[in-house]
Amino acid sequence: MNSLMQQLNPYPFARLRALMRDINPPEDLQQVMLHIGEPKHATPQVIQDALVNHLDGLAKYPASKGITELRQACSDWLQRRYDLNVDPETQILPVNGSREALFAFVQVVLDAQGADKPVVISPNPFYQIYEGATMLAGGEVVYVNCNAPDFMPAWQDINAATWQRTQLVFVCSPGNPSGAVMQLDDWAALFALQDQYGFVIASDECYSEIYFGDDAPLGSLQAASLLNRSWDNLVMFTSLSKRSNVPGLRSGFVAGDAKLMAAFLEYRTYHGSAMGLPIQHASIAAWQDEEHVRLNQALYQQKFDLFVGALQAAYEVSIPDASFYVWLKVPNGDDVAFAQRLWQTQAVQVLPGRLLARDTPQGNPGQGYVRIALVATVAECELAAERLLTFAQRGF
Incomplete structure (x- = not known):
């Protein structure tokens, strides 16, 4: 057995199950599950049709690089969305969802052959794949806290000696769980550190692609281009799961530095990570269609307006820049007790923020918050808002 497996931490949802194991919600209340960020909106018909119409592709081995038409569709989307010219031949790779790609990318990039463990810097709170991938690649994770009011990483907390050992930095924008979006000045600050180290x-x-208002979130490659930088040592990861409500399709792509793309393709060829042809054709249909994305955004906007508007009577809460999460500050400061009591009395399940973060010398930035995923129906989100108000009125 790989001894590095022993370093892995339980997933947040496993820890949540343990916290809720002996708690029974009221039997007369409908349970509302808002703890997992799994999209629940209907999969667009255009994607379903493309999948069904290409089932003959199941009889063929797919290439790890993907078909030209898919890479071109991804390139076209990047042009429309970010005004970028991305070479579909050398700067784009289809992947089986961003999760597997994020994990695999660390195995490609990290060089653990030296005397010191290589450092990977992760935002805190964070998506647990960043941590697990680093540990299994023989690296050391250093967490950079993302605190209120802007929830941007506090890069100043990382000392020079750590930066000098750093081989990879993860960023998540829009952020999970806060929904905060990195602005051009934020990217400029990170790029300056990259130039130095x-x-x-x-x-x-x-x-x-889940945002509120007229301004779409800035992307990393877009920020680099606006700052007249190359894409050397820069890779973006994106997915159809949230944009197009197809988490089960397992489809996304990575784009950026052509040298890293070449190495990543070689790794993926050995790893057996090729995307099936029916999935590729369904993905083409998804990336080429924007109508379903606008409808998706409108539905999330409706839920956020309703949910946040209601909660503002009793909580300190606002609509995030993007994502489908409400990062709710807990009035009594104890996110675990809040989540347990909410489940016990109101049958609404949310995720304690500390489960998404790690303790650091500067504290645990998730403590005192709960993450609420507004992925359920409008009616269920409205019901959850009513229950949270009742919870507040009864003194938590």
Whole structure:
């Protein structure tokens, strides 16, 4: 057995199950599950049709690089969305969802052959794949806290000696769980550190198409281009799961530095990570269609307006820049007790923020918050808002 497996931490949802194991919600209340960020909106028909119409592709081995038409569809989307010219031949790779790609990318980038463990810097709170991938690649995770009011990483907390060992930095914008979006000045600050220390940046942008207002979130490659930088040592990760409500399709792509793409393709060829042809054709249909994305955004906007508007009577809460999460500050400061009591009395399940973060010398930035995923129906979100208000009125 790989001894590095022993370093892995339980997933947040496993820890949540343990916290809720002996708690029974009222039997007369409908349970509302808002703890997992799994999209629940209907999968667009255009994607379903494309999948069904290409089932003959199941009889063929797919290439790890994907078909030209899919890479071109991804390139076209990047042009429309970010005004970028991305070479579909050398700067784009289809992947089986951003999750597997984020994990695999760390195995490619990290070099653990030296005397010191290589460092990977992760935002805190964070998506647990960043941590697990680093540990299994023989690296050391250093957490950078993302605190209120802007929830941007506090890069100043990382000392020079750590930066000098850093090989990879993860960023997540729009952020999970806060929904905060990195602005151009934020990217400029990170790029300045990259110039000084030479690390790779992996930008997780899977929530980029769920946003509120007229301004779409800035992307990493877009920010680099606006700052007249090359894409050396910069890779973005995106997915159809949230954008197109197809978490079961397992489809996304990575784009950026052509040298890293070449190495990543070689790794993926050995790893057996090729995307099936029916999935590729369904993905083409998804990336080419924007109507369903606008409808998806409108539905989330409706839920956030309703939910946040109701909660403002009793909680300190606002609509985030993007994503489908409400990062709710807990009035009594104890996120675990809040979540347990909410489940016990109101049958609404949310995720304690500390389960998404790690303790650091600067504290645990998730403590005192709960993450609420507004992925359920409008009616269920409205019901959850009513229950949270009742919870507040009864003194938690």
